[in-house]
Amino acid sequence: MTNRLEQALGHRYSDQSLLLTALTHRSHSWPHNERLEFLGDSILNGVIARQLFDCFPDLPEGDLSRLRANLVRQESLHQLALSLSLGEFLRLGDGELKSGGRQRPSILADALEALFGAIWLDAGFDAASAVIVRLYAEKLATIVPGQPIKDAKTRLQEALQGRRLPLPKYSLASTEGEAHAQQFSISCQIDALNIRTQGSGGSRRAAEQMAAERALEDIQHA
Amino acid sequence: MTNRLEQALGHRYSDQSLLLTALTHRSHSWPHNERLEFLGDSILNGVIARQLFDCFPDLPEGDLSRLRANLVRQESLHQLALSLSLGEFLRLGDGELKSGGRQRPSILADALEALFGAIWLDAGFDAASAVIVRLYAEKLATIVPGQPIKDAKTRLQEALQGRRLPLPKYSLASTEGEAHAQQFSISCQIDALNIRTQGSGGSRRAAEQMAAERALEDIQHA
Incomplete structure (x- = not known):
């Protein structure tokens, strides 16, 4: 059933337990996805930093920082999670389910980061980087350097x-x-x-x- | 002359201009090290996240975050920079030189991050990761999980x-x-x-x- 999600992500997990953990909210059971989210957040920041560094050789550090903050914040991750229909695959406790957890931006954003962290563990940095770059391609392509970022x-x-x-x-x-x-x-x-x-x-x-x-x-x- | 620094770091830069840029403070000339610092900060965060994740399989996300914040903050980077005698190799403008820039913790910490970023560009993620892990080995080894981190x-x-x-x-x-x-x-x-x-x-x-x-x-x- 998670095949569709793996297809959308463009990564097939060799270790399916990592995928399962990444989809498990703390309200559901242990192991849940918070440690993977920590890992995924860090690789996401690194990969986006590198992309921006390479794509915009003339931008000073402050602009790179602002662009990155814009790309990795909850709102952007939430949009990407929706494009993957990630909500359908989440494992949530009853309370979260009833209160609309599948649609909650923070839960979706965190789970997406956890999926990135799980790819890093499953197949290495380059594999995770490739998935992140592919998912972010559209957002990266629409960046016009010099265009003011929302402050x-x-x-x-x-x-x-x-x-x-x-x-x-x-x-x-x-x-x-x-x-x-x-x-x-x-x-x-x-x-x-x-x-x-x-x-x-x-x-x-x-x-x-x-x-x-x-x-x-x-x-x-x- | 920078050979000694490369030896201490454990990385020989194929592209010596990257090394030079990493050592150049904005008060000296352009290109300076601020963009590399942005890149280096991000890989440092990622590598330390992964190390902590692997070394402490039982620690919850909040503890991993606190441990990481402790390891990557200016004070820790400053200590490592001193152990490399990094100050001797910095290229600073006259004003910074006179006001003791070679000893300024923020300048040293930023330059060390820039050196990490430069290794990422020079030889890839794994090479940069290896250097960071080696430099941090002692600090990582002395972490006692569960021991309260300074809040x-x-x-x-x-x-x-x-x-x-x-x-x-x-x-x-x-x-x-x-x-x-x-x-x-x-x-x-x-x-x-x-x-x-x-x-x-x-x-x-x-x-x-x-x-x-x-x-x-x-x-x-x-």
């Missing part, structure tokens, strides 16, 4: 709008240092979610982005 | 004590949710550095750790 403030705004919540409030918490080397602290406040984060940086904009990034983390962990 | 609060305390600064102040910013599923927000304040961060979590302890982690980041970026 944290934009993504936070979209995340709140998606929940029909008001926009976050940014305010200056403090400034420090002499005029030519000031450090700004900005706080980002989302009253509806009782979230308040703070970011710092050499400009208001940089500080706001850090605060927004942290607010996004808080929303994801909430 | 963020402890590390923050040590960082402040090292600077002879007072301890941070933690205070409850807010609680949210019903009694059985409360979310705590804790703020961490370091007056001497004008740093104030916030963390959230399902327990006061978890929220404090997140706030401490962010304060550590702020200190590093400051």
